[in-house]
Amino acid sequence: MKIIEINHLTKIYQAGDIQVRALDNIDLSFEQGEFAAVVGPSGSGKTTFLNMLGGLDKPDSGEIKVDGQSITSLKGSKLVNYRLQNIGFVFQSYNLIPVLSALENVELIMHLQGINKTERRKRAIELLEAVGLGDRLNSRPSKLSGGQQQRVAVARALASKPRFILADEPTANLDSVSAQTLLEIMEKLNKEENITFIFSTHDQRVVNRARRIITMEDGKIKSDETKI
Amino acid sequence: MIWSIAWKNIWRNKLRSMVVIIAIFLGMTGGIFSAAVMNGAAEQRVKDAIDYETSHIRISLPQFQEDLGQEFYITHSPELVSALSQMPWCKSACSRLKINAMANTAHASGPVQIIGVNPEEDQTVFAINKAICDTCGSWFEGTSKFPLVAGDKFCNKLKVRLKSKVVFSFQDQSGEITGSAPKVDGIFHISNNLFNEYRVFVPVSELATVTQLPMDAAHEIYVRLKSGKDLQMAKDLIQKALPGMLVQTWEEIDPSLGMISGLMDAMMMVFMSIILLALGFGIVNTMLMVVLERTRELGMLKAIGMTRRRIFNMIMLETLLLTVTGAVVGIGFSVFLVSYTGSTGIDLGNLSEGLEAAGYASFIYPSLNPMFFVELAVLVIITGISAALFPARRATRLNAAEAVRIEG
Numbered sequence: 001m002k003i004i005e006i007n008h009l010t011k012i013y014q015a016g017d018i019q020v021r022a023l024d025n026i027d028l029s030f031e032q033g034e035f036a037a038v039v040g041p042s043g044s045g046k047t048t049f050l051n052m053l054g055g056l057d058k059p060d061s062g063e064i065k066v067d068g069q070s071i072t073s074l075k076g077s078k079l080v081n082y083r084l085q086n087i088g089f090v091f092q093s094y095n096l097i098p099v100l101s102a103l104e105n106v107e108l109i110m111h112l113q114g115i116n117k118t119e120r121r122k123r124a125i126e127l128l129e130a131v132g133l134g135d136r137l138n139s140r141p142s143k144l145s146g147g148q149q150q151r152v153a154v155a156r157a158l159a160s161k162p163r164f165i166l167a168d169e170p171t172a173n174l175d176s177v178s179a180q181t182l183l184e185i186m187e188k189l190n191k192e193e194n195i196t197f198i199f200s201t202h203d204q205r206v207v208n209r210a211r212r213i214i215t216m217e218d219g220k221i222k223s224d225e226t227k228i
Numbered sequence: 229m230i231w232s233i234a235w236k237n238i239w240r241n242k243l244r245s246m247v248v249i250i251a252i253f254l255g256m257t258g259g260i261f262s263a264a265v266m267n268g269a270a271e272q273r274v275k276d277a278i279d280y281e282t283s284h285i286r287i288s289l290p291q292f293q294e295d296l297g298q299e300f301y302i303t304h305s306p307e308l309v310s311a312l313s314q315m316p317w318c319k320s321a322c323s324r325l326k327i328n329a330m331a332n333t334a335h336a337s338g339p340v341q342i343i344g345v346n347p348e349e350d351q352t353v354f355a356i357n358k359a360i361c362d363t364c365g366s367w368f369e370g371t372s373k374f375p376l377v378a379g380d381k382f383c384n385k386l387k388v389r390l391k392s393k394v395v396f397s398f399q400d401q402s403g404e405i406t407g408s409a410p411k412v413d414g415i416f417h418i419s420n421n422l423f424n425e426y427r428v429f430v431p432v433s434e435l436a437t438v439t440q441l442p443m444d445a446a447h448e449i450y451v452r453l454k455s456g457k458d459l460q461m462a463k464d465l466i467q468k469a470l471p472g473m474l475v476q477t478w479e480e481i482d483p484s485l486g487m488i489s490g491l492m493d494a495m496m497m498v499f500m501s502i503i504l505l506a507l508g509f510g511i512v513n514t515m516l517m518v519v520l521e522r523t524r525e526l527g528m529l530k531a532i533g534m535t536r537r538r539i540f541n542m543i544m545l546e547t548l549l550l551t552v553t554g555a556v557v558g559i560g561f562s563v564f565l566v567s568y569t570g571s572t573g574i575d576l577g578n579l580s581e582g583l584e585a586a587g588y589a590s591f592i593y594p595s596l597n598p599m600f601f602v603e604l605a606v607l608v609i610i611t612g613i614s615a616a617l618f619p620a621r622r623a624t625r626l627n628a629a630e631a632v633r634i635e636g
Contacts (some may be wrong), residue, residue, distance in 0.1 A: 051629045054531065054629075056531055056628050056629035057629050077535055077537075080530075080533055080534070080535045080536075081533065083531065083532065083533045084532065084533025085533075089528070089531050089532055089632075091528065091632050093524065093632075095524060095525060095527075095528035095632060097233070097525060097529075098240065098525075099233065099236035099237055099239075099240050100233065100236070104229075104232075107229070108229065108233075109532055109533065111229045112532070112533050112534055112538070113533075156532075160532075160533070168632075
């Protein structure tokens with residue numbers, strides 16, 4: 001079942017007198033449960049592509065549909081609500097709130113969704129246990145390793161029960177063991193819960209595990225391969 | 229949860245938050261205490277003026293107040309004083325004669341106003357008798373046949389002491405230059421140097437005799453009320469009963485006294501507003517730093533689905549909590565400080581010359597109307613909200629996509 005459809009997506013940045021086509025007429029779609037990596041050299045457009053999917057940036061032309069609904073025309077609080085209800089974000093620098101514990105960091109997004117305290121606490125604990133941090137519920141980010149922080153970030157991304165998760169270079173700041181653990185957890189969630197993951201990455205370890213590899217260059221899709 | 233995050237965020241950088249809180253605390257304490265001292269001084273000035281100089285209400289002939297002409301006196305003053313004393317709102321009343329004279333001693337001379345009083349009656353309205361220290365004689369209780377009670381400034385200027393004779397020369401009722409030579413029976417000191425230098429008191433009977441005024445004459449009749457709240461009502465009643473007389477309240481006798489209260493209120497508010505404005509800019513600066521430091525985090529919150537309104541509210545809340553924390557500590561300590569010094573008083577003895585020249589006491593009891601704290605609390609909240617607006621607005625305008633990629 002297709003959850004994301006991208007048609008003729010184009011984004012042009014003006015750099016002085018020069019126009020840079022960050023995304024050049026992209027056509028793509030994603031199925032429910034994909035574990036896909038968008039790869040390519042710096043400046044190839046993969047971050048811009050993820051920003052468009054995440055509703056953090058607007059295309060100059062083209063359209064993105066999620067479950068058949070166009071998100072490119074959404075504005076203001078509707079767009080914020082779209083992100084809140086449909087997308088889980090995992091950032092390269094974890095971006096946890098330092099004054100909150102791991103549990104509170106995961107709960108925060110459910111608080112924004114208006115879920116009551118009992119329910120959100122129960123789910124936050126379940127998710128942290130699922131990413132192997134059941135014993136670090138009350139630890140603040142500064143007391144966790146980079147890998148553990150990123151696992152909290154994954155739990156936070158899952159907390160809102162999103163349609164898909166966008167992970168921008170999630171392993172870039174992690175050592176190999178932490179990266180391996182994180183990827184195993186995400187892969188497990190993907191397989192067992194059928195959660196869709198879309199990565200932007202340079203990391204070969206991510207590429208090796210991804211079942212679909214979309215290679216971008218100069219804002220265009222250079223290749224789109226699905227492993228069998 | 230937003231409250232909890234806001235509160236925790238305040239303590240994220242303890243040193244910076246403590247600096248802001250201490251700045252607010254010091255600003256509040258300094259401002260409130262200064263205001264309390266000014267207010268206490270003003271209240272003391274008004275109280276002293278009523279106790280020593282004006283009482284609550286003064287009755288006289290309108291012409292007398294124009295040039296203090298001796299001939300403009302009230303007749304049958306004892307009956308009038310007695311009638312006024314019967315009024316339910318009246319604590320006491322007294323009559324006085326008042327003439328301008330020249331005082332002379334072997335060492336110096338100078339102008340003076342001689343006030344003829346009935347000592348017993350006068351001390352029920354005024355408190356000059358209480359402004360005479362233990363070693364400074366008495367309020368007409370000595371053995372002198374023609375006693376005089378004068379201010380310490382007057383005595384210093386004319387170089388006289390207790391029992392010294394002072395020669396006064398003045399015009400009598402017929403316009404002839406006459407004189408008298410009373411002996412100093414008591415030396416008073418109040419917190420108004422002009423009064424201490426230019427007012428002297430003698431028995432009314434002696435003054436009436438030397439000026440050839442009738443024994444029942446009075447230039448002025450003073451009324452002391454049981455409660456200052458009855459001032460306007462009492463004035464209106466007296467004026468109605470004595471239509472030809474000039475009836476004045478203490479605020480009308482000395483308009484500057486009437487202005488002190490309002491002026492002090494205005495000054496206190498201006499003073500506090502300046503302090504709060506300075507604090508406000510400090511808070512804006514601090515919160516802008518907070519927003520800049522947390523750009524990536526705020527961008528993340530925006531990305532994951534926190535609305536601009538929620539981000540705005542969160543920064544507003546943080547600023548308000550920071551401001552209110554400092555203000556609560558500052559106001560709380562100020563209440564204690566004002567209460568404590570209000571009971572012990574503050575001795576500004578080394579400034580007494582300047583203060584008393586302006587009519588202010590050098591021993592001040594700081595005091596503040598409780599409403600001032602309410603007004604101040606409202607001003608603090610307004611300051612907090614105003615100071616929060618710019619940083620909060622800035623926070624909502626962050627571009628989430630750019631913010632999350634900023635290196636922390």
